[in-house]
Amino acid sequence: MKIVFMGTPEFALPSLKALDVHHDVVCVVTNPDKPKGRGGKVTSPCTKVYAESKGIDVLQPESVKAKEFYDALTSYGADVFVTCAYGKILPESIISIPKFGCINIHASLLPKYRGAAPLWHCIIDGEKETGITTMMTDVGMDTGDILLAREIDIPVDMTMGELHDVLAELGSVVIIETIDKLMDGTLKRIPQNHDEATYAPMVTRETGRIDFKKSALDVHNLVRGTNPFPGSYCFVDGKKLKIWKTALVDMDVEDARPGEVVEIDQTGALVKAGLGVVRIIEVQGENAKRMHVWDYNNGHPMPPGTILN
Structure with missing residues (x-):
């Protein structure tokens, strides 16, 4: 044909x-x-x-x-x-x-x-x-x-x-x-x-802006749904931080604010969401390479209490 x-x-x-x-x-x-x-x-x-x-x-x-x-x-x-x-x-x-x-x-x-x-x-x-x-x-x-x-x-x-x-x-x-x-x-x-019918409009870089007031599942879905383009991101102390990989965690924390780091170790950074907690695993700082969040933390400390927004 x-x-x-x-x-x-x-x-x-x-x-x-x-x-x-x-x-x-x-x-x-x-x-x-x-x-x-x-x-x-x-x-x-x-x-x-x-x-x-x-x-x-x-x-x-x-x-x-x-x-x-x-x-x-x-x-x-x-x-x-x-x-x-x-x-x-x-x-x-x-x-x-x-x-x-x-x-x-x-x-x-x-x-x-x-x-x-x-x-x-x-x-x-x-x-x-x-x-x-x-x-x-x-x-x-x-x-x-x-x-x-x-x-x-x-x-x-x-x-x-x-x-x-x-x-x-x-x-x-x-x-x-x-x-x-x-x-x-x-x-x-x-x-x-x-x-x-439902619709899927064009995505932009703004599509990837993370709102930690949403549920941990929503945050996880946004991260994987914008990987590799346009990428998801948040801000830490006014600096842009791209989030490349996350995982769902079966837990919640009552006395923390959305976007607050509640724990960080070699497995990742646990961050409070509007509902639940999401584990951030791989990140990329400004003018830097992608890396595990623990490695990023060694040069740019994100101790518990740090707010991602």
Whole structure:
């Protein structure tokens, strides 16, 4: 089957590779190259790098509404478009080009967590399961008919980065199954229940600000849900402290304030939350490397009574 693939970040790469092995990917559409890192070096998306290594045409439109983009896509005569974290909402004029329409690979169990950041929000919210949904793309934000959905469990200590990698690989499996069913005529469309929809807006650096007035579980979920990006943080004596790893503790302390260090040793720092206590294990100070909180404490003492806010 002739496919135009639209995707930009690392999450999209396993699906692109799988489609390239099993079908005829005639073009890859991705976002324009952009400066990256402190040096500002202009870098190509990984999907573009892969496509060029395989001799696949690449399009990087500034606007998906441009006539030139429409004409270029039409010229490929694709049977279906596949999108995966492309980063732009396609107009009806583009969606309607291929014979079988446009199929999107979404990193949640729709209709829950529509939007740009389902990987982050499902962990921050403490969900116990999530998955991959393939769906027909329409002009709304992840509102099209569901095609296939595959579920996985989310372990209590899984980070967003770990979930990203698991779902990226699962997406590559589900999209091949979806295309196979499309080809043999067994693919069924299931309308979404829009009343059950929830949303996952873009995360920012401010998303990672820890509020120790919340429960220990909420703090733990925020830390793992923002790892590795944008990262969670608090302030100690006016200095920013990134929190990279925490653990839940089956205890509480009555005579301590939220954010107060109640104990610190080689196993971590026990910090009072609004409900319960969270163990902080790995941190990163300003202009420093990630390290165990006990090692950090040796150079920046955080004795019991220290307040994190």
